[in-house]
Amino acid sequence: MDVFSLEEESGCLMKSCREKYMTGLMIICLFLILSISGCWGKREVEDLAPLMGIGFDLGEKPGTYLITQQYAKTKKGGNSGAETEERTLGAEASSVREAFDIVSKAAYRTPFMGSLKVIVIGEDVAKAGGFNNMLDFAQRFAEFRRSMYLVIARGKAEDVLNLKLRSEQLPALYIRSIIEGGNELSAFPMVRLGHYLTVLGTESTAPILPVVEAVKDGEGIHYKAEKSDEAGEIRIEGAGVLNGDQLVDFLNDEETKGYMWLEDDVSNRLINTVDLKESNVKFSGQVLKSSTRYKVKTDGENFGLNYQVRTSIAIDEVLGLDRQLSGTDWIELVKEAEGSFAKVIQQECESAIKKQRELGFDFLGVGRHIEQRNPRYWKNLKERWKQEVSDFPVSFDIKVTVHNTGMSSSSATNSGGEGQD
Amino acid sequence: MERISAHQFTTLGAAVLLGTTFLPVASIVALVGGRDGWMSVMPGFALGIPYSLMVLSLMNYYPRKNLLQISEEAFGRWIGKLIGIIYLLCAIYLGGLLLGQVGDIYQTSIMPLTPLWIFFLGGIILVLYLTRSGIEVFGRFSEITFPLIVVAILLNVGLSIPRIEQGELLPILGEGLLPIFKGSLKVIPFVMTYMLFLAGVIAYLPTDKKAIGQLKTGAWKIIFWAGMLDTLIALIQMLVFGPSETIRLVYGLLALGKMVEVSRTVSGVESLFLGVWFAAAVIKIGSLLFVAIWGLESVFGLKGVKWQHLTAIIFLGIAFKNVRAPSLITEIGLIDEYLIMPFVSLWIPVLWGVTRWKRGAGN
Numbered sequence: 003m004d005v006f007s008l009e010e011e012s013g014c015l016m017k018s019c020r021e022k023y024m025t026g027l028m029i030i031c032l033f034l035i036l037s038i039s040g041c042w043g044k045r046e047v048e049d050l051a052p053l054m055g056i057g058f059d060l061g062e063k064p065g066t067y068l069i070t071q072q073y074a075k076t077k078k079g080g081n082s083g084a085e086t087e088e089r090t091l092g093a094e095a096s097s098v099r100e101a102f103d104i105v106s107k108a109a110y111r112t113p114f115m116g117s118l119k120v121i122v123i124g125e126d127v128a129k130a131g132g133f134n135n136m137l138d139f140a141q142r143f144a145e146f147r148r149s150m151y152l153v154i155a156r157g158k159a160e161d162v163l164n165l166k167l168r169s170e171q172l173p174a175l176y177i178r179s180i181i182e183g184g185n186e187l188s189a190f191p192m193v194r195l196g197h198y199l200t201v202l203g204t205e206s207t208a209p210i211l212p213v214v215e216a217v218k219d220g221e222g223i224h225y226k227a228e229k230s231d232e233a234g235e236i237r238i239e240g241a242g243v244l245n246g247d248q249l250v251d252f253l254n255d256e257e258t259k260g261y262m263w264l265e266d267d268v269s270n271r272l273i274n275t276v277d278l279k280e281s282n283v284k285f286s287g288q289v290l291k292s293s294t295r296y297k298v299k300t301d302g303e304n305f306g307l308n309y310q311v312r313t314s315i316a317i318d319e320v321l322g323l324d325r326q327l328s329g330t331d332w333i334e335l336v337k338e339a340e341g342s343f344a345k346v347i348q349q350e351c352e353s354a355i356k357k358q359r360e361l362g363f364d365f366l367g368v369g370r371h372i373e374q375r376n377p378r379y380w381k382n383l384k385e386r387w388k389q390e391v392s393d394f395p396v397s398f399d400i401k402v403t404v405h406n407t408g409m410s411s412s413s414a415t416n417s418g419g420e421g422q423d
Numbered sequence: 424m425e426r427i428s429a430h431q432f433t434t435l436g437a438a439v440l441l442g443t444t445f446l447p448v449a450s451i452v453a454l455v456g457g458r459d460g461w462m463s464v465m466p467g468f469a470l471g472i473p474y475s476l477m478v479l480s481l482m483n484y485y486p487r488k489n490l491l492q493i494s495e496e497a498f499g500r501w502i503g504k505l506i507g508i509i510y511l512l513c514a515i516y517l518g519g520l521l522l523g524q525v526g527d528i529y530q531t532s533i534m535p536l537t538p539l540w541i542f543f544l545g546g547i548i549l550v551l552y553l554t555r556s557g558i559e560v561f562g563r564f565s566e567i568t569f570p571l572i573v574v575a576i577l578l579n580v581g582l583s584i585p586r587i588e589q590g591e592l593l594p595i596l597g598e599g600l601l602p603i604f605k606g607s608l609k610v611i612p613f614v615m616t617y618m619l620f621l622a623g624v625i626a627y628l629p630t631d632k633k634a635i636g637q638l639k640t641g642a643w644k645i646i647f648w649a650g651m652l653d654t655l656i657a658l659i660q661m662l663v664f665g666p667s668e669t670i671r672l673v674y675g676l677l678a679l680g681k682m683v684e685v686s687r688t689v690s691g692v693e694s695l696f697l698g699v700w701f702a703a704a705v706i707k708i709g710s711l712l713f714v715a716i717w718g719l720e721s722v723f724g725l726k727g728v729k730w731q732h733l734t735a736i737i738f739l740g741i742a743f744k745n746v747r748a749p750s751l752i753t754e755i756g757l758i759d760e761y762l763i764m765p766f767v768s769l770w771i772p773v774l775w776g777v778t779r780w781k782r783g784a785g786n
Binding site: 027148203 | 531532533534535536537538541548551552586588589590591593594597598663664665666667668671678681682684690691
């Protein structure tokens with residue numbers, strides 16, 4: 003009897019010890035879970051200054067940069083919580099961390115980098131090269147995301163970020179909105195930090211960044227400015243071609259549009275044939291869809307790259323049509339329009355190729371296309387690609403289909419002929 | 424003695440094999456295999472199938488025994504003990520290093536100011552809790568968490584599709600089959616680390632004829648699921664980052680998680696992914712703690728809670744000793760490649776061969 007009771011007692015004791023042990027472990031686990039929630043790095047949202055844009059210009063002292071940081075501040079008395087006003091601060095420093103250190107001493111909130119939308123690289127820094135050192139912080143520090151946009155500023159990045167826009171928006175957010183709305187135009191590339199770094203990793207391709215500029219009244223756009231010499235609008239037009247992280251040259255609007263076709267980056271585009279001299283009737287339209295494929299063609303000895311552009315367009319505007327057309331004539335005119343649009347696309351593509359040949363930098367990624375389609379040939383070519391890039395034969399096969407001509411066929415004309423030539 | 428079912432074996436095995444491999448796999452295969460590196464994951468993992476079948480066939484001959492006990496019978500006491508010591512060292516050192524990696528991942532990515540000891544202690548207490556509860560509870564834990572890990576990975580991969588760069592996958596097989604072969608060699612250590620666990624867990628598997636068939640199917644499934652998920656991860660990173668960035672990024676999958684944006688409303692979801700991945704790390708470290716416990720028991724006859732605690736403390740010590748992330752990651756690679764891979768890749772076939780030969784001679 004005694005033996006049994008002793009065994010029972012020791013069993014109970016063991017069980018109670020085990021329960022205590024497990025309870026103790028549970029309490030420690032709970033304590034640790036509470037600690038992990040962020041006691042050490044905890045920051046209240048109200049104490050954070052969300053960084054929206056950052057700009058890099060050359061500093062006055064050699065080896066330094068003027069680093070402009072644009073923070074958003076909730077607007078007091080705004081109609082909604084989403085209304086913000088800007089707080090832009092700059093500091094001259096040799097590293098981005100140092101610039102944040104300087105600015106943090108003046109800011110009453112802690113900078114939060116996770117909200118960064120746009121990095122603006124000033125023209126002087128881009129031309130001098132070496133701005134990858136400035137981007138290192140953005141791609142290394144965990145708060146940042148690789149999805150932020152990169153742009154080159156015509157002039158100083160500081161000036162762009164300090165603009166007082168007529169829309170009263172933050173310049174950084176305004177640039178972000180233009181870029182994200184860019185699909186409807188497909189007139190400039192959308193370059194995120196991640197994309198830039200990926201292109202940088204390919205040896206043969208030169209990176210390209212869109213160009214942002216302040217626009218004064220009369221510089222392509224007319225508006226009623228508060229002060230005649232101050233810009234109140236921002237525009238993204240053209241692009242900058244880089245050799246590594248050094249700006250080589252700017253592409254104009256036509257060359258950039260050519261780049262967009264050849265990169266298969268056109269979603270919707272507004273396109274017109276106004277500048278074509280061959281035809282009296284001019285057309286404007288919207289690209290509904292487009293795809294660009296490429297083939298490496300060879301006759302056994304010589305190689306060349308052939309771009310095949312297939313585009314669907316809806317005609318929105320017909321100019322210079324002074325008579326009512328019959329059904330068959332209208333069909334013929336639409337076919338003519340397809341040819342005219344194809345010529346415009348070809349002109350844009352050719353101007354991009356011409357620029358690439360002038361510069362000798364493969365911003366169109368022709369080398370990568372050859373590598374993708376004919377890796378064996380690329381192996382022979384890649385060592386001398388820098389010399390070949392200016393002469394490598396490129397051809398185009400462009401086909402445009404007009405899907406519709408809008409709500410009418412022939413344009414409205416004076417049936418009696420009055421006022422018509 | 425505890426038992427785990429064939430289904431628990433499959434989910435536990437897949438969770439252990441997947442473990443923390445999904446974090447470095449893309450970078451490792453891209454470094455040697457370039458653009459085609461992602462294709463080398465499955466061939467590398469496939470080596471796990473013959474190894475698993477060898478282990479399961481040994482289980483047939485020696486039911487309820489682990490490979491260390493079988494080794495002692497096959498090679499003699501001292502060689503068996505020597506094998507056991509190497510087995511033990513591999514488990515303890517890698518377990519400690521992986522615990523250190525948990526701290527590194529969380530501190531680098533989302534909690535930079537939280538001290539490392541919080542992650543170390545939090546991780547090891549959870550691991551200890553699971554190992555003390557036994558292999559059956561560990562199996563059930565994996566049955567619950569493994570689907571969550573899979574969903575988190577698939578969501579991360581799926582939501583990264585809008586970030587895919589054009590043509591990064593091309594040319595396919597531009598350098599021939601050699602890069603795939605080289606890449607496969609680099610993922611074999613992952614499989615061999617899983618074999619350490621399999622070598623011990625066989626003592627807890629059912630041995631009836633029907634169950635053996637299910638276990639063999641399970642062994643195939645483990646390799647397939649873990650291999651497919653790692654392939655998918657390596658592929659999406661190649662598609663989004665391209666080869667040079669995939670190599671450069673320390674934790675590419677975390678960088679992908681940071682890029683996930685659904686419209687302008689949902690972003691910064693990497694913390695959710697990291698929460699689920701903590702479970703994966705716990706399973707992996709837990710499996711190595713089990714391996715160490717089995718090793719201690721088989722080689723030195725050391726049983727009981729105090730030895731589990733002591734092993735956990737050694738894990739902690741190794742984690743604290745390796746707080747420099749670059750050295751830690753290199754160290755994990757070295758242990759995997761130059762200690763675990765050669766040891767396990769020789770041990771299991773030789774043991775299997777010797778056992779078969781002895782059985783043949785006996786007949």
